[in-house]
Amino acid sequence: MTGDDGRLTLLAQRARRWLGYLGWHALCLPIALSCVFPLAWMASSSLKTQRTVFSDFRLIPASPQWSNYAEAWTRGHFGVYFFNSLGYTAAVVTCVVSLAALAAYAFSRFTFKGSGLLYRVILSTMLIPIPGAFVALYILLNQMGLIDQGGDTWLPRLGYVLPQINAGLPFGIFILKPFFDKIPKELEESAEVDGCGVLGVFWHIMLPLARPALGVIALLTSLSVWNEFLLAYLVFSRPGLMPLQRGLMAFQGTHLTQYALLSAGMVISILPIVVIYLLMQRNIIRGITAGALKG
Amino acid sequence: MAAPRGRRVAPYAFILPALLLFTVFSIYPFYLLLQTSLLDWDGISPSPTFVGLRNYLEVLAQDRIFWTSFGQAGYVTLLALTLQNALALLLAIAVNRELRGGTIYRTIFFLPPILSEIVVGLIWFWIFDGNFGIFNEVLTAMGLGHFTRPWLADPQTALSAVAMIHMWKGFGWGFVMFLAGLQTIPDELYEAARVDGANAWYRFRHVTLPLLLPVCITVSILTILGTMQIFALIIATTQGGPAFHTEVPITRIFASMLGSGRFGYACAQGIVFGLILLVVSLIQLRFQRKTA
Numbered sequence: 001m002t003g004d005d006g007r008l009t010l011l012a013q014r015a016r017r018w019l020g021y022l023g024w025h026a027l028c029l030p031i032a033l034s035c036v037f038p039l040a041w042m043a044s045s046s047l048k049t050q051r052t053v054f055s056d057f058r059l060i061p062a063s064p065q066w067s068n069y070a071e072a073w074t075r076g077h078f079g080v081y082f083f084n085s086l087g088y089t090a091a092v093v094t095c096v097v098s099l100a101a102l103a104a105y106a107f108s109r110f111t112f113k114g115s116g117l118l119y120r121v122i123l124s125t126m127l128i129p130i131p132g133a134f135v136a137l138y139i140l141l142n143q144m145g146l147i148d149q150g151g152d153t154w155l156p157r158l159g160y161v162l163p164q165i166n167a168g169l170p171f172g173i174f175i176l177k178p179f180f181d182k183i184p185k186e187l188e189e190s191a192e193v194d195g196c197g198v199l200g201v202f203w204h205i206m207l208p209l210a211r212p213a214l215g216v217i218a219l220l221t222s223l224s225v226w227n228e229f230l231l232a233y234l235v236f237s238r239p240g241l242m243p244l245q246r247g248l249m250a251f252q253g254t255h256l257t258q259y260a261l262l263s264a265g266m267v268i269s270i271l272p273i274v275v276i277y278l279l280m281q282r283n284i285i286r287g288i289t290a291g292a293l294k295g
Numbered sequence: 296m297a298a299p300r301g302r303r304v305a306p307y308a309f310i311l312p313a314l315l316l317f318t319v320f321s322i323y324p325f326y327l328l329l330q331t332s333l334l335d336w337d338g339i340s341p342s343p344t345f346v347g348l349r350n351y352l353e354v355l356a357q358d359r360i361f362w363t364s365f366g367q368a369g370y371v372t373l374l375a376l377t378l379q380n381a382l383a384l385l386l387a388i389a390v391n392r393e394l395r396g397g398t399i400y401r402t403i404f405f406l407p408p409i410l411s412e413i414v415v416g417l418i419w420f421w422i423f424d425g426n427f428g429i430f431n432e433v434l435t436a437m438g439l440g441h442f443t444r445p446w447l448a449d450p451q452t453a454l455s456a457v458a459m460i461h462m463w464k465g466f467g468w469g470f471v472m473f474l475a476g477l478q479t480i481p482d483e484l485y486e487a488a489r490v491d492g493a494n495a496w497y498r499f500r501h502v503t504l505p506l507l508l509p510v511c512i513t514v515s516i517l518t519i520l521g522t523m524q525i526f527a528l529i530i531a532t533t534q535g536g537p538a539f540h541t542e543v544p545i546t547r548i549f550a551s552m553l554g555s556g557r558f559g560y561a562c563a564q565g566i567v568f569g570l571i572l573l574v575v576s577l578i579q580l581r582f583q584r585k586t587a
Contacts, residue, residue: 024389025396031386032403035467038418039406041429045421054427103313110306118314125321129520129572131545132332132565135552136324139331139338166320169313198305227411229527245413249530252417259421266414277409281402284409288468289475292513 039270046263053260065260072264076255077239081247082268088161088243089225095165096221097214100172105202107173108180109188119177126170137163138234148236160235160243164225171291172217179213180206216287219280226273244269332562338552343559350563361564364542365571371458371543372522379462380514383469388503390470391477401474404467412464416531419460423447447533450540457532457541461525469514476510477503512583516576523572544568 045053047064056062073079107119141147146159188201196204207214232246239250244265251258251265277284332350336343354361386404390397407415422430425445434443446456480503488498526545529535535542535550544564551561 021395024392028386028389028396028400031382032400034463035403035406038422038463041422042418057429057432099312099316102309106306106309112306115306118310122313122317127576129524129569129576130325130328130565131524131569131572132328132548132562133324135548135558135561135565136328136331137320138552139327139558140320140324142338162316163320166316169316173313202309223409227413229411229413229530233530245411245527248413248417262417263421266417270410270414273409274406277406278402281405285401285405285471285475289472292472292517293475293510 042263042266045259046267048260050258050260053263068260068264069268072261072268076251076261076265077247078244078251078265078268080240081242081244081265084241084247085226085243085245085269088157088164089222091161092164092168092225093218093221095161096168096172097218099165100169100176100217101207101210101214102202103169104173104176105180105206108177109185119173122170123174126174134230134234137231141235146235148238148241150238153238153241156235156241160231160241163231164228168217168221168224171220175213175217175287175291176210179210183209216283216290219276219284220287220291222276223273223284328562328566331559332566334559336558337556338558339556346559350560351567353560354563354567358564360539360542361544361547363539364544364547365568367454367541368523368525368543370454371461371525372519374455374458375462375465375518375522376515379466380469380511380518382462383466383514384473384507384511386466386470387473387477388499391474401471404470406467407464408468410464412527413531415460415464416528419456419463420447420532423456425449448537450537453533453537453540457529460532461522461528464528465518465521469518472510472514473507476507480506509583512579516579519575519579520572523568 040059044059044061046068047066048056048061049065052061073082107115138147141159141163144159146155146162148156148159183206187205191201191205226243227245228243229245229249232243233249236242236246239247242250248262248265248269252262255261331343333345333347334343335346335350386400390400422428423446425431425443425448428446430446431443434440444452446452484502484506485498488502493501523543524545525543526549529541529543529546533541535546548561548564548568551557551564
């Protein structure tokens, strides 16, 4: 084989590789654009007036109406919805992280009567679909006086938060128990020799070590609470108590065609999660794939 | 030597809060669900009537709309299982080849899955609007004006439009799952296959696919469970209309409960539906165990 032939085949190989890459980009690029365009269109609509939103089909509006955001925030109640969502998310995440950590630690370190069975029963709720469960949950919350019927405002808030804490626990325990299992027992034993109690060991040694896992649980729980709709639909009837997802539907129900303001409300509702996602995507994606693929 | 008192009490104290919530909000509702399904009850009256299995018989034998809604969710699920997951796998293979810009693609593909179904539904509701939607506008600009229609309000296209929106939201999730699976396959296997002269298709068929099978099964189960129980997206787009064409089981259960105030019947619908889903996922799990 002569040198020229060798160079030719090398060139051909390189050309084929390039064509291959081009083909993959030709597949990925349009799909990436189709992911971004609807979001860009929403942002664009949020900056148009109630008239131009129906007539101006440019992606960048001639004179952006930033006042839409102020109007959505105040007159559209999105400020109220936003802080409600923030409060519900903070409450659920705090409770899920701490209660799951306590339970997972106990499952990891102590064996007591029925602990194995209990662990499996709790985890099985992640796998077994109970699509009618919300009917029973509604009946239960109603019996407990936790459905919004115009009286006290804290009871329905509690009724919205408690079931979500419960719903978040299995995933938290599932992620944390193997994590605690991997931490060597000698650490605790030496701490106990130094006079640390069980709670002290948990607080000062185990929790700091579990921080990465706790972070993943906090992230994924926040996402699911922030995006929750069904329970909010069941529990709340007063706009003053609603979280964002329920608030968006309430706004759409009363102002059917105010697309500019509705879009502004949607941008407000997704901004925090998009920012967190862009900063933490590695952890979020790792948590989601680990949660599903390990099981 | 007896364990110190702290060590004996601690496990119960640590588990108690979680266990309490679990009992009240998971176990008791499960019992309540079974019990209520045997009643004729409007949710308010203090004296519900016991009707035995009559609610179940009605679901199984008479509720045409419920089974239509089941079939419609099945249609969306079938599309998601095939189109959405095939696309997700293809994209995962593309990005796994250390494509330039791969991380940007990953960031963008996973953007729809982190959004709520309500937001996604409302965005597309506006895009698909019959009179002022950008979708029809683009069709008209391309000279396809005769195709324009109110996509989510036309009985012929509503369900497919919902399916399309659902897949738009979902494929990025399948994509990251497949990508995570692909990254566990060691490069040496591909090298060995290449040395043996295997072409790209052969490598895919005999290296990638068998090793990816467990991920495929997990993704399929979760796609089925997630899509069959679709709800918020329907509320944000069609609310079951036009004329029941996008009703799904969960919207029917809602209608039985809050629409017609038949709590017992809603529970029976939920249980029948749940049992079907359980059977489907058990079959797939068995399949997974066989291949593992």
